[in-house]
Amino acid sequence: MQVLRGRVHRYGKNVDTDVIIPARYLVTSDPDALKPHCMEDIDPDFVGRVRPGDMIVADTNYGCGSSREHAPIAIKANGVSCIVAKSFGRIFFRNSINQGLPVLECPEAVDATQAGDELEVDLGTGNITNLTRRQTFKAAPFEPFVLELLQAGGLIPYTQRKLRQRGVASS
Amino acid sequence: MGMTIAEKILAAHSGRARVSPGDLLQVKVDFTMANDITGPMAIREVRNLGVGKVFDPQRVALVMSHFVPSKDIASATNAKTCRQFAQEQGCIFFDAGKGGIEHTVLPAQGYVVPGDVYVGADSHTTTVGALGAFAAGFGSTDTAVAMAMGELWMKVPPTLRFIYHGQPGRWLRSKDLILHTIGQIGTDGALYACMQFEGEAVRALSVEARLTMCNMVAEAGGKAGIVPVDRVTLDYVRPVAKRPYTVYEPDPDASYAATYEFDVSKLEPVVARPWSPGNVVPVREVAREKVEIDQVFIGSCTNARMEDLREAAELMRGRQVHQRVRCIVMPASVAVWNQAMKEGLLEAFADAGCVVSTAGCGPCIGGFMGVLAEGERCVSTSNRNFPGRMGHVKSETYLASPVVAAASAILGRVAHPDEV
């Protein structure tokens, strides 16, 4: 699996999906339409600052609240390559995997990382290296099944493959 | 070692004799739901799967609840997508004026029954666990797979046990119990877990009041909330159940990740201050600060069923909403709306100077009707008070029970019902 490298945008605890993408924009799920409003209610400069490959690093319970899958879609639309947090809201965690956005839990790496640091994340081993501070941490490994989902490109391609194996027509 | 209710339901739906927390299962699903926000994306993914038909049209519901009637062309297009899909598939569809909020309509009409595994594309799907079902919220993609295949992967959650002893005081409501609990354990205190609510004080609650508690499991990070089935549950379920149901009891030697006990006789009405449902303080404390408000919302899937409206209307009768305040009342479902009309509750609200509005989510989600301006403060019977949840990012929401909300509407500040 890939090795990702990017600059860090750092957030605190309990960043909820309402601030990631406010409900006033939920009349569409088009990534391009959601993109400019990502993190608008917590960090209005985020969209202007973020560069492709950048990473979000946050404290506990990132993505708590509403089940809106628009949240990982908006984050991904801004080119964020992965999210490292102490813990995630459970629906957000699943939604991110389903959207092919890697999400890793690693409290130690979060504590040792500040905004602007550069991180390298090896999705295969779970190694997270803070290149700025020259420290390496190990994230909780993905469950084999979750890894399988990520490798398949999300739950839809995974299920399509299963359907083909069962011989059910799939376009 | 025995199993909890959640473990028994998940075992029965995955063909296993027993399961333990952490087990990864393919779970057969009894019922699935998406709404006007999550539905269009779920429909797109069902189509992407190329299965043609959903697994069982009578177990797939699309409920228009968030932006009803449609607020603009984009939301009208979303509703149209859902309507057309429902027609083509023959699945259950609730349009504006027909249903209301999914978490109120579906249990009340017997679509979800005890012992079910219920997958809904909305975080407050947990609400229906009050009937002794395993009800969990998912995103659109997961729900699409459940709608297409009739099954979904799930991990068995650990169960946390919450036991409420004693008799509540005059103004203590189930909303206070759940807010108090979230205040104690924190907004990630039940992360990935199932919250099982029991004890004498829970048994004394109506199903409506239990739905309120399971609703806010989402605010504690929980995967599901569950109340053991008793006579009260069965009296609610029997006349409406669309399918046979199964009652699962927890084994006496079931294992719980933690047990919390409360003496409700010692608890008092609370509010959650901005900007977290875990920021819970006694109403009296805030009342002393004379916190002035601009809006009150009596509505949402948390608290806008008959019991809630009866109590709020009782407080409003013969009184007026404070001149500074807009009070918006939205019954959670069309059935509740109609019943409230027949009982004269809507008239009582209107006479007191409330806005009585369509059944639906409304101001709860800050996208439509009753949106807050910068600096405005609202007391709401809903479940979330995150920054910007009900409008401007610098608006404030206090979460409260319907009686606290009604008292606050009358006095124009966060108020205890005793003060009215």
Ligand code: SF4
């Ligand atoms: S009332 Fe609020 S919390 Fe409930 S489903 Fe609607 S938007 Fe969600």
